[in-house]
Amino acid sequence: MAYKNPQQKFQGKIKEVVLGEGLKLGGESVLPFYSFDGDIGNTPKVGMEVWDIPPVDWPEGLMNIIKDVADDPAKWAKFYTEKYNPDFITLRFIGANPDTLNRSPEECAEIAKKVAKNVDVPLVIAGCDSNEKNARIFTKVAEALPNKNYAFLSAVEGNYKEVGAAVGLAYGNLVVAESSVDLNLAKQLNILLTQLGVKPERMLMNPGVSSVGYGFEYVITTLDRIKLAALEQNDTILQVPIIMPVSFETWKVKESVASKEDAPEWGDREERGIAMEVSTAVGVLTAGANAVILRHPRSLDVVRGFINEMVN
Amino acid sequence: MALTGMDIYKMLPKKNCKECGFPTCLAFAMKLAQGGIEAEKCPYMSEEVKQKLSDATAPLMKTVKFGYGEKTYTLGGETVLFRHEKTFVNRNRFAVMFSDVMSEEDINGRIERMNKVSYVRINERMYVEIAAVKCESDNKEKYLGLLKKVKDECKDAVPMIINENAEIAKAAVEEVKDLGPILYGANDQNYEEMVNIAKQYNILLGVEANNLEELYKLVEKIHALGYKELILGTKAVSAKKAFEDVVNIRRTALITQDRVFGYPAAVFVNRLSKDKFLQLSYATVFVEKYASIIVLDDIDYSIALPLFALRQNIYTDPQRPMRVEQGIYRIGQAEENSPVLVTVDFALTYFIVSGEVERSKVPSWVLVPDAGGYSVLTAWAAGKLSGKSIAKAVKDFGVEEKVKTREIIIPGKVAVLKSDIEDALPGWKVVVGSEEAALLPKFLRDYISKRA
Numbered sequence: 149m150a151y152k153n154p155q156q157k158f159q160g161k162i163k164e165v166v167l168g169e170g171l172k173l174g175g176e177s178v179l180p181f182y183s184f185d186g187d188i189g190n191t192p193k194v195g196m197e198v199w200d201i202p203p204v205d206w207p208e209g210l211m212n213i214i215k216d217v218a219d220d221p222a223k224w225a226k227f228y229t230e231k232y233n234p235d236f237i238t239l240r241f242i243g244a245n246p247d248t249l250n251r252s253p254e255e256c257a258e259i260a261k262k263v264a265k266n267v268d269v270p271l272v273i274a275g276c277d278s279n280e281k282n283a284r285i286f287t288k289v290a291e292a293l294p295n296k297n298y299a300f301l302s303a304v305e306g307n308y309k310e311v312g313a314a315v316g317l318a319y320g321n322l323v324v325a326e327s328s329v330d331l332n333l334a335k336q337l338n339i340l341l342t343q344l345g346v347k348p349e350r351m352l353m354n355p356g357v358s359s360v361g362y363g364f365e366y367v368i369t370t371l372d373r374i375k376l377a378a379l380e381q382n383d384t385i386l387q388v389p390i391i392m393p394v395s396f397e398t399w400k401v402k403e404s405v406a407s408k409e410d411a412p413e414w415g416d417r418e419e420r421g422i423a424m425e426v427s428t429a430v431g432v433l434t435a436g437a438n439a440v441i442l443r444h445p446r447s448l449d450v451v452r453g454f455i456n457e458m459v460n
Numbered sequence: 461m462a463l464t465g466m467d468i469y470k471m472l473p474k475k476n477c478k479e480c481g482f483p484t485c486l487a488f489a490m491k492l493a494q495g496g497i498e499a500e501k502c503p504y505m506s507e508e509v510k511q512k513l514s515d516a517t518a519p520l521m522k523t524v525k526f527g528y529g530e531k532t533y534t535l536g537g538e539t540v541l542f543r544h545e546k547t548f549v550n551r552n553r554f555a556v557m558f559s560d561v562m563s564e565e566d567i568n569g570r571i572e573r574m575n576k577v578s579y580v581r582i583n584e585r586m587y588v589e590i591a592a593v594k595c596e597s598d599n600k601e602k603y604l605g606l607l608k609k610v611k612d613e614c615k616d617a618v619p620m621i622i623n624e625n626a627e628i629a630k631a632a633v634e635e636v637k638d639l640g641p642i643l644y645g646a647n648d649q650n651y652e653e654m655v656n657i658a659k660q661y662n663i664l665l666g667v668e669a670n671n672l673e674e675l676y677k678l679v680e681k682i683h684a685l686g687y688k689e690l691i692l693g694t695k696a697v698s699a700k701k702a703f704e705d706v707v708n709i710r711r712t713a714l715i716t717q718d719r720v721f722g723y724p725a726a727v728f729v730n731r732l733s734k735d736k737f738l739q740l741s742y743a744t745v746f747v748e749k750y751a752s753i754i755v756l757d758d759i760d761y762s763i764a765l766p767l768f769a770l771r772q773n774i775y776t777d778p779q780r781p782m783r784v785e786q787g788i789y790r791i792g793q794a795e796e797n798s799p800v801l802v803t804v805d806f807a808l809t810y811f812i813v814s815g816e817v818e819r820s821k822v823p824s825w826v827l828v829p830d831a832g833g834y835s836v837l838t839a840w841a842a843g844k845l846s847g848k849s850i851a852k853a854v855k856d857f858g859v860e861e862k863v864k865t866r867e868i869i870i871p872g873k874v875a876v877l878k879s880d881i882e883d884a885l886p887g888w889k890v891v892v893g894s895e896e897a898a899l900l901p902k903f904l905r906d907y908i909s910k911r912a
Contacts, residue, residue, distance in 0.1 A: 151676035151720075154711045184704045247902055277898060360744075361581075361769025362815075363808035365776055368748060369544045376542070401815050403765045410792075413576065419762040426737050427766035430744040446737070454741040457699040457732075 156185050158379035162387050162438070163349055164190065167322065168270025168297050171235055173352065173438045174389030179375060180436055181458045191459050193439040194429075194452050195236040195272060197395050198225045200251065200259050201243040206399075207418035210444055222262040229267045232448055238272040238301070238393070238441045239263050244285055245276035253288035260289045264296065272324075272441065274301040274393065283310035295320035299352055301393060302326035305333075308340055316346035324391060329356035329366045331373045331386075338385050348388060352439075357392040359401045360428045371435035392432050395443035398424040418444075426450050463516045465490035471513065473504040492517055521713045521722045523550065524689050526664040527618045528640040533589060535664075535691065535752040536724035541714060543774060550724075551775035552747055554767065555590035555620055555755040557730050560597045560606045567606070570758055571613050577764045578616070582782055582807050586768040590642070591617035592755050593632075600628045604635055611636050620644055620666075620753070626653035633661050642666060642691070642753075644726070648678055655687045666726060668693045672705055679720050691753060693726040699742055702727055703749065710750040724752030736763065747771050782807035783833040788857040789814065792823035799824045799907060800859060801869045801893065801900075802850055804831035804839050812897045820901035822908055825863060829853030840874045847880030854885060869893040869907070 156178070164175035176189030202218040203211070217224040225237045241256050243249040264271055273289050275282030286300045287310060302324040303311035316323040323346055327333040334355040341351060355370050371390070377383040398404060404421035406414060414420060425447040429440045433455070442448050469489035480501040482488040491497045492513065499505065499513040523537030533553055540546045556574045558567055578587045591614045595603040603623070611619060620642040623629040633643055644666030646654035651667070658665035667682060667690050669675035675694055682690065692709055696702040705725075712721040729742040740763050743754050747770050756763070776782055783805045791814055803813040805828050817824050829852065832844035839845035854860065854868070866888045870877060872895035881890045894903040 151673045151712075153672070153708050154716045156711070156715075181700075181703060182707065183700070184708070360766045361773060362811050363773070364770060365543065365773040368774065369542070372542045373544055400819055401811070402818055403769075405815070405818055413579075414761040414765070416762065420765060422737065423740055423762040424766050427740055427744045427770060430741045431748060431770060434745050434748050450735070450737040450741060453735075453738060454699075457738075458703065458745075459700070 153184065156182070158186075158382075160379040160382035160384075160387060162189060162375075162378060162389055165322065165349055165352060165389050166297055167193075167236060167272075167299055167352075167439075171270050173391070176438075177379065179379070180434055183459065188459065190438070192433050192437065192455050193235040194448055194455070195238050195439065195441045196228050196232065196234040196445070196448055197238045197240055197393075197441055197443045198228065198263070199243070200239065200241050200256065201249060203242075205405075206443070207421055209418045213445065221259055222266040225263045226266045228445075229269050232445050234269065234448060235439070236270045236272055237263070237267055238274055240274040240396075241276055241285055243276075244278075244281055246278065246281070248276075253284045256285045257288040257292035261292050264293055264298075270298055271296075272299045272301055272391070274396075274441075279304050279307045283307040283314075286311050287314035290315045290319035290321050293319075293321070297322055299324050299391065301391070302354055303337070303341065305337060305340075308337060309344065312341050312344045312346050316341070316350050317344070322350050322352055324352045324354055325388070326354045327356060329358070329363070329370050331355070331370055331377065334370070334374060335383075335385050338388060342385070348384070351388050352391045353388045354392055355390065357394060357397055357428075357432060357437075359398040359403075359424055360431055361403070362397070362401060364428070364431065367432065368435045371432060371437065375436040389438040390436055391439040391441070392437045393441040394429045394432065395425055395441055395447075398428045399443055422446050422450075426454075430454055463493060463513070465493040468492050468513060468517075471505075471509045472502065475504055477504065479503050518719075519722075520717055520719065521710075521724070522688060522690075522719075524664050524691065524724065526640050526642045527589075528638060531589070531616075531618055532640065533618070538710070538724075538750075539714070541710065547777045548775050550752070551771055552752050552754055553589040554743075554759070555592040555753060556588050556617075556759050557592045557594060557728075557755055557757050558606060558610055559594040560599070560603045567609070571610070573758060573760050574614060574617070577759055577761060581768060581772060582784055584772065586764065587616045588614075588759055589617060590620050590753065590755075592620040592622055592644075594622040595625065595628055595632075598625060598628070600631060603628055604631060607632055607635055611639065618642070620755075622666075624650055626650050626657065629654065630657050633657055633663065637661055637663075644668070644691075644693075646678075646682065648674065651678060651682055652685065655682055655685045658689065659687055662689070664689050664691055666691050666693060668695060670695050672708060676720055679723075683720070690723045691726050692721065692723050693728070697731055699732045699745075702732060702742075703745060706746065706750045725750060726753035726755070727751040728755040730755055730757040739763075740766065743767055744770060747774055784810045784828060786828050786830050786853065786857075788853075788859055788862065789826040789828065791817050791826055792821070794823040794825050796862065796864045798822075798863065798865075799869055799904060800827055800863055800865065800867065801825070802827045802829065802853075803871065804828065804834060804836050804845060806831065806833055806835045806839070809835050809897075813900065816897045816900040817904065820904040822901075822904040824904065825859070827853055827857065827859060827868070836871045836873050840877070845874060845877070847877060847882075847884040850877070850881050851884035854888070867891055871895075 161177040162174040172190040178185040243251040299322040378386040624645040694705045831839035875892045878890045
């Protein structure tokens with residue numbers, strides 16, 4: 149008997165969502181990298197993280213790379229786009245946190261405008277630890293940068309009305325719906341945003357991410373189930389591309405944080421951090437993420453190399 | 461193809477003797493078709509039918525073994541494509557590659573790094589289980605020399621003999637036969653001799669071909685020789701192709717229900733790239749998607765920490781939470797005046813809490829009582845996290861000897877436990893901590909400065 153490849157064909161298809169002026173996400177009608185089954189849609193995208201304040205506690209090698217630009221997010225973003233060519237820049241307002249500078253939404257909007265002017269890749273706007281504050285930041289930033297198709301990370305159950313109304317309805321940007329690692333919660337939030345009037349093609353989702361080793365099985369299983377529901381059962385509510393801020397999680401776990409003195413046998417801290425970031429990013433890309441956010445230029449390089457090998 | 465209950469019923473003696481424990485032969489046949497019972501239970505079945513039935517009702521993917529004693533490992537036996545359907549059961553094993561044309565220095569370096577990776581993560585020791593030893597010199601003495609060296613110096617690892625020359629392979633298996641080695645290298649030219657060696661020593665045989673079509677034909681030929689202790693691989697050198705091959709081997713077994721590919725698969729990620737981080741990328745993919753042996757060029761902690769952690773996550777039972785060992789954990793240079801925090805033994809919670817405490821840079825003690833392996837609120841609701849269980853942990857783990865402070869910090873979500881704990885722990889004061897782990901760094905810094 150001759151061998152025949154088993155193929156899996158699906159009825160459903162993930163929507164194509166445009167970030168910025170032409171960066172396309174999603175559009176696939178098969179599982180991630182299953183090009184042997186059909187159309188894998190747009191190649192997964194990789195972005196880099198830039199902060200509104202100079203970071204502390206980042207590995208020394210990385211601090212050295214950004215030392216001349218870290219106090220100016222606009223310069224920093226430009227430097228990254230010119231040097232590393234990421235698909236997008238994630239501007240994260242750590243300085244808006246009440247524990248740091250407690251920066252006002254108006255100040256955030258000014259910074260975002262400068263960064264947007266300085267780069268020609270799309271922006272993904274991320275806030276601080278407070279959902280309530282984020283709603284106010286996002287409203288001001290979206291207002292300052294209307295109809296840009298920038299993605300705002302993110303709307304959660306507690307603030308989706310404010311974020312959805314401002315970002316998605318009033319000022320023509322993309323809303324990222326964030327839930328915590330559960331298919332039903334993800335679906336519920338997508339429904340709520342849709343009922344608010346946000347168009348599905350103006351939405352992305354982050355169903356919750358963690359680092360490898362930290363309940364990551366739930367992340368993978370949630371991604372598997374979302375993609376299967378979207379493709380196999382043609383669940384249109386879940387046919388939304390997925391973006392995951394991998395770096396927000398991987399750089400705070402023990403493996404990336406422990407210094408050489410804390411764990412001498414573990415070796416170089418920067419290498420460990422990169423490895424945790426790379427493995428987590430590849431882990432979620434293989435299960436269904438359409439875009440990931442990374443911190444280290446080396447990680448960007450590796451993850452992009454990985455994607456190219458898997459699609460070409 | 462799987463048999464239905466009616467197919468099986470037709471083959472039964474139809475005596476309705478009930479000796480199998482079922483009221484009728486039909487009921488027994490139905491159960492057999494679902495795989496819930498063994499054909500052996502019927503005392504009146506002919507040998508021929510028994511054989512036919514046990515073949516037809518065997519798992520779609522065979523479970524195979526290698527190793528020896530307590531280092532015996534099982535691979536395969538998987539029943540699903542996605543872990544939410546029904547757990548991945550037999551975790552993949554990692555291998556580091558040695559070759560007899562490598563320099564002495566290279567070999568020694570790899571042995572040293574491989575032996576250095578050994579640590580405990582959530583009650584499980586992490587180390588490289590397999591030493592892949594490849595014959596490239598085609599020189600028997602040289603190869604056996606390397607094999608012996610690896611056998612002597614990598615005490616934790618079971619050897620995987622990678623060799624297509626049957627004569628050298630036989631001598632190699634003889635050399636390490638007590639360790640239950642894997643013999644990898646059966647191909648279209650040598651398969652008869654290789655099957656004979658594998659049969660003689662009853663060891664796992666790795667079968668490899670250029671592509672799935674050739675592999676399929678080769679496995680059929682090996683089946684004809686009556687050997688079924690196999691692991692499959694292809695010679696794919698692109699990541700895209702290797703991924704396609706492994707996914708399709710698994711799908712052919714489980715969806716097409718074709719037992720020719722009903723075996724676990726091996727992937728050499730070291731063939732796909734020489735870059736350490738790219739090898740890590742591919743290893744990550746193949747932990748998630750279906751490889752049972754993953755061969756790396758080399759290993760160190762930076763690669764091991766994510767890979768073993770990922771494997772531990774992926775190969776868990778979705779219905780059973782992972783638990784950490786109860787006890788008192790020291791974070792940073794905690795001493796007798798450092799804060800004492802209580803959390804639960806649900807692994808995810810413990811890791812998040814200890815990570816945030818670490819991030820705070822405030823040296824602390826983290827006390828993990830018996831909380832039934834639940835998260836904070838669930839443990840409290842189930843009565844597993846209580847004044848009594850926390851007081852018991854304080855006594856059992858000698859907290860009063862370790863610290864001078866008589867203050868204990870509890871998770872904000874279970875503030876209601878405050879008076880219970882104070883009743884159960886005379887002389888101690890309970891401080892209610894933050895509601896979320898993410899707020900712990902700030903909480904701890906405030907706590908310390910207030911106390912000072």
